[in-house]
Amino acid sequence: EKGGWDSFMDKEIHEDPAAVQQTLMGRLSEDGEIQLDEVRIDENELKSIDKIVVVACGTASYAGMVAKYAIEHWVRIPVEIELAHEFRYRDPILTPRTLVVAISQSGETMDTLMALRHAREQGSKVLAICNTQGASIARESDAVLYTHAGPEVAVASTKAFVAQITAAYILGLYLAQIKGTVFRDEIRGTLDQLQAMPRKIQWILDTQVDTIAKAAAQLDDAKSFLFLGRHVGYPVALEGALKLKEIAYTFTEGFAAGELKHGPIALVDEGEPVVFIVPPARGRNILHAKVISGIEEVKARGATIIAVAEEGDPDVDRYADFVFWRPECPTLMSPLVDVVPLQLFAMDMANQKGYDVDKPRNLAKSVTVE
Numbered sequence: 001e002k003g004g005w006d007s008f009m010d011k012e013i014h015e016d017p018a019a020v021q022q023t024l025m026g027r028l029s030e031d032g033e034i035q036l037d038e039v040r041i042d043e044n045e046l047k048s049i050d051k052i053v054v055v056a057c058g059t060a061s062y063a064g065m066v067a068k069y070a071i072e073h074w075v076r077i078p079v080e081i082e083l084a085h086e087f088r089y090r091d092p093i094l095t096p097r098t099l100v101v102a103i104s105q106s107g108e109t110m111d112t113l114m115a116l117r118h119a120r121e122q123g124s125k126v127l128a129i130c131n132t133q134g135a136s137i138a139r140e141s142d143a144v145l146y147t148h149a150g151p152e153v154a155v156a157s158t159k160a161f162v163a164q165i166t167a168a169y170i171l172g173l174y175l176a177q178i179k180g181t182v183f184r185d186e187i188r189g190t191l192d193q194l195q196a197m198p199r200k201i202q203w204i205l206d207t208q209v210d211t212i213a214k215a216a217a218q219l220d221d222a223k224s225f226l227f228l229g230r231h232v233g234y235p236v237a238l239e240g241a242l243k244l245k246e247i248a249y250t251f252t253e254g255f256a257a258g259e260l261k262h263g264p265i266a267l268v269d270e271g272e273p274v275v276f277i278v279p280p281a282r283g284r285n286i287l288h289a290k291v292i293s294g295i296e297e298v299k300a301r302g303a304t305i306i307a308v309a310e311e312g313d314p315d316v317d318r319y320a321d322f323v324f325w326r327p328e329c330p331t332l333m334s335p336l337v338d339v340v341p342l343q344l345f346a347m348d349m350a351n352q353k354g355y356d357v358d359k360p361r362n363l364a365k366s367v368t369v370e
């Protein structure tokens, strides 16, 4: 079933491009409009939505965090992300105009299911972004947007993550379309950008695998790793940190790069590996300059720099000990490519240490207890 791959994880990372492509398929009409026939929430009701609350756990919650940057930008309504287990046991503010979006690969995560039940009891509409046909979370929601990543077998989530971001972006653009918050041409342009992403992910799989494996071979005895990013790179850093801890059992911490000087830089010592998600370099991107200055700061303290960066970024080349290149793309699209080297890196680290990458200790593929 692994179809020649060493592990399901390896196979599924290589299905990242298809996961994005299949999730886009059938949702765009000939004239470039988004069609979500499957979402059976009345269009007028969706038009009146004034807040989105994403409930999810783990990797799915990071996909939600990525989507927040895009949806707030396009739809101009607040998007909150909440861990499902935290959401359920406080007193969240929900109204009939709140759209709760439950993101789950398995569709059976009990924490997420309890959160969506709670939201529906409060009168909010719930839309599920789910990868498993007919799963509990899909069945109990008012609407479902399926991610078509195909079955995910490896415990660590990979292709489901890129599919979740894709589905959440489609939802965001759909809301922008019906609310009229973004010009049609711009929606179309953004859809074109999304459709170009599978090819860009494929480029990473075609060109960066050896570099990443070599880096893992040199770094596998490191005791801990820090992962830093800004803007959409921040949730990508959290996801990269989670992957490495769950399958390679390495202590990791992911945080927003802007926080460095507010505390975490105290952790940086000679040889400490620090992974940076570097924003696109083009167009004098202010975020890029800020992340580069973060790299300079930790480099000056002797850190080992691992960077995920846009092909040919000269600043990164100057400071980084290891670079995982990704093709040029707009900032909002970058998580779809940036996460891929981090998935491969975690897998290589775990393989290097002799662990079973598909079945990490203490973890189950779907967590059906609260």
Ligand code: F6R
Pocket (backbone or CB within 6 Å): 057, 058, 059, 060, 103, 104, 105, 106, 107, 108, 109, 112, 155, 156, 157, 158, 242, 243, 246, 365, 366, 367
């Ligand atoms: C991480 C991972 C978990 C899941 C989380 C939610 O690799 O797999 O963090 O993302 O348990 O699972 P789903 O998406 O099935 O609700």
